[in-house]
Amino acid sequence: MYSPLPIAVRTRRSAACALYTTALIAAFIAALSLSSAAQAVRTGSTPPPDPSRVDIFGGYGYLHPVDSDINHNQYQPINPGAVVSITGYFNRYLGLQAEGSFFPHGPNDCVYTAQAGPLLRYQKGRFVPFAHALAGGAKVGGPVFQPCTWGWGVTSGIGLDYILPVWNNRLAIRPIQADFDYSHVDYGPLVQPADVSGGLGEIFAYRLASGVVLRLGATATPPPVQLGCTIQPVDAFPGDPLTVTATPANLNPKRKTTYTWTTTGGRISGNDTTASVATAGLTPGDFTVSGHVSQGIRPSDQASCSAGFRIHAFEPPTVSCSANPSTVMAGESSTITATAHSPQNRPLSYSYSASSGFISGNAATAILNTTGDAPGPVNITCNVVDDLGQQATAATAVIISAPPVPPSPTSRSLCELTFDRDKKRPVRVDNEAKGCLDDIALTLNRDSTAKLVIVGHHGPDEKPEAAAERTLNAEQYLTVEKGIDPLRIELRTGESTGSSAENLLIPAGAAYDAGSTATFDTGSVKRHGEAYAKPAAKTSKKIRNSAN
Numbered sequence: 405m406y407s408p409l410p411i412a413v414r415t416r417r418s419a420a421c422a423l424y425t426t427a428l429i430a431a432f433i434a435a436l437s438l439s440s441a442a443q444a445v446r447t448g449s450t451p452p453p454d455p456s457r458v459d460i461f462g463g464y465g466y467l468h469p470v471d472s473d474i475n476h477n478q479y480q481p482i483n484p485g486a487v488v489s490i491t492g493y494f495n496r497y498l499g500l501q502a503e504g505s506f507f508p509h510g511p512n513d514c515v516y517t518a519q520a521g522p523l524l525r526y527q528k529g530r531f532v533p534f535a536h537a538l539a540g541g542a543k544v545g546g547p548v549f550q551p552c553t554w555g556w557g558v559t560s561g562i563g564l565d566y567i568l569p570v571w572n573n574r575l576a577i578r579p580i581q582a583d584f585d586y587s588h589v590d591y592g593p594l595v596q597p598a599d600v601s602g603g604l605g606e607i608f609a610y611r612l613a614s615g616v617v618l619r620l621g622a623t624a625t626p627p628p629v630q631l632g633c634t635i636q637p638v639d640a641f642p643g644d645p646l647t648v649t650a651t652p653a654n655l656n657p658k659r660k661t662t663y664t665w666t667t668t669g670g671r672i673s674g675n676d677t678t679a680s681v682a683t684a685g686l687t688p689g690d691f692t693v694s695g696h697v698s699q700g701i702r703p704s705d706q707a708s709c710s711a712g713f714r715i716h717a718f719e720p721p722t723v724s725c726s727a728n729p730s731t732v733m734a735g736e737s738s739t740i741t742a743t744a745h746s747p748q749n750r751p752l753s754y755s756y757s758a759s760s761g762f763i764s765g766n767a768a769t770a771i772l773n774t775t776g777d778a779p780g781p782v783n784i785t786c787n788v789v790d791d792l793g794q795q796a797t798a799a800t801a802v803i804i805s806a807p808p809v810p811p812s813p814t815s816r817s818l819c820e821l822t823f824d825r826d827k828k829r830p831v832r833v834d835n836e837a838k839g840c841l842d843d844i845a846l847t848l849n850r851d852s853t854a855k856l857v858i859v860g861h862h863g864p865d866e867k868p869e870a871a872a873e874r875t876l877n878a879e880q881y882l883t884v885e886k887g888i889d890p891l892r893i894e895l896r897t898g899e900s901t902g903s904s905a906e907n908l909l910i911p912a913g914a915a916y917d918a919g920s921t922a923t924f925d926t927g928s929v930k931r932h933g934e935a936y937a938k939p940a941a942k943t944s945k946k947i948r949n950s951a952n
Contacts, residue, residue: 453573455496455527456619459565461578462488463615467507467515467585474605475594477547482510487581487613491523496623499523501536503559505611514552515607516543517585519559532565532576542587549601555589565617576617583611626704627654631697633709635681641716641748642688646670646681648711650695659699667693669715681713688717719747720794725786727772731803734777738802740770742786750790759783761802772802779806813911815857818844821905823874830866830903831873833881833936841878844907845886853912856882859898859921860905871897872924874905877935885936896921 465487469479485507493499501523507515519540542557561583565576587607594602630653665672665679669691672681699705723744756763756770763772782802789795819840860871875895882888898921
């Protein structure tokens with residue numbers, strides 16, 4: 405409103421007061437900022453804050469018109485005042501601000517603004533410089549008698565916030581906000597004659613503000629997309645299928661996701677989080693599979709990964725060879741077994757060879773036939789080959805044994821003749837002795853090559869000639885009655901061990917151990933009585949050396 409003091413005096417006083425007040429407030433805010441920063445450095449435990457979603461500011465304001473008048477009356481500075489604003493951010497940089505300023509008690513009666521516009525900020529740690537441009541309404545009272553009237557105005561400027569490390573970073577101080585204001589108000593026609601009311605008011609002014617900011621929400625930039633790859637199996641052989649799996653992170657589920665795959669070896673197929681690699685025909689070596697995920701054109705919307713695999717050469721098969729039985733007689737057979745293994749389970753084929761004999765079979769077992777083979781070793785080779793042509797061999801042997809040498813023939817004792825029952829005829833072959841000689845005759849007839857040795861014995865009270873007579877009588881029965889060739893019978897006498905005669909069968913090729921026995925001259929032996937008991941209806945006509 406109108407002041408009785410000269411305009412220059414009022415202007416100087418107002419400016420001095422404004423500068424003094426502004427300096428005090430700036431010093432206080434700077435001290436508070438430095439104290440908070442120092443505390444944050446000392447603790448070192450508070451992480452940098454995320455950008456806010458909404459800022460609400462309220463603080464002191466100072467408005468200073470520059471070369472602005474109406475009807476040659478200058479607009480004066482206004483101190484104090486207030487500035488409040490609310491800003492909503494679309495992201496960490498750009499927001500929309502609505503601001504109001506209140507200067508109700510100045511020499512110009514009033515200055516009010518209600519404006520909105522964009523705000524651009526850039527946060528670096530806890531410091532947030534910003535710039536804004538606003539437009540809207542301005543309600544201004546004239547310097548003389550112009551009433552508070554609505555017009556229009558614009559505001560633009562810069563400022564700085566410092567985020568305090570308290571209350572989860574929800575408070576900040578604004579040491580300075582410096583703006584340029586322009587307002588345009590039409591007060592109506594000039595009132596004559598003094599021209600102290602009415603007219604068109606244009607104010608060009610700078611405005612300073614400082615205060616406190618309440619920070620709400622957060623607009624942290626989403627973390628960049630990440631991608632990891634795994635492949636199974638890592639070690640494989642040509643033809644083995646491989647599966648590669650992508651593990652993404654930080655994807656936006658509302659955005660389209662595209663996967664692509666490439667490989668340095670084999671053929672890869674798939675357009676999702678998994679892909680398959682065909683390795684048929686790959687040579688041994690190391691290869692790499694690469695994956696890529698994309699949700700946009702920005703680098704943070706894309707990620708890549710890679711995983712390696714190794715192709716190994718197929719290993720040849722192994723085989724061992726065995727025979728059961730390992731020793732046979734000529735003409736017998738033996739089972740040959742090939743125990744084969746392919747490390748990669750390739751199909752196997754079997755074959756066999758032998759140094760002699762005949763071997764048959766094309767599976768894991770074969771049969772060796774030794775018919776007609778001479779005694780000695782038969783060397784056998786077991787062969788196995790896989791479907792890639794890789795082969796392995798092993799050997800074993802079967803021993804063909806010579807037929808066993810028959811044991812050397814040995815003498816065999818037959819039944820023994822006893823002569824101690826007939827005391828009157830102690831050298832006569834009685835009926836019991838004849839039964840023994842009948843069995844001996846049957847034995848000689850069965851083995852026409854065998855010979856008989858008869859060893860006669862005499863008792864201690866008998867003459868040695870009794871032993872010879874007993875052998876002669878037994879021989880006579882065998883040759884005369886049983887038709888045994890006398891040349892197959894050998895007569896001997898032995899020690900005085902009793903009235904008996906031993907009979908020993910000597911097979912062809914066997915040697916007789918004479919021991920203490922001896923041969924005798926059959927012609928010199930004088931025989932007594934008949935040689936053996938005659939059958940009732942038959943009398944022998946042949947008597948060797950008949951008794952006198």
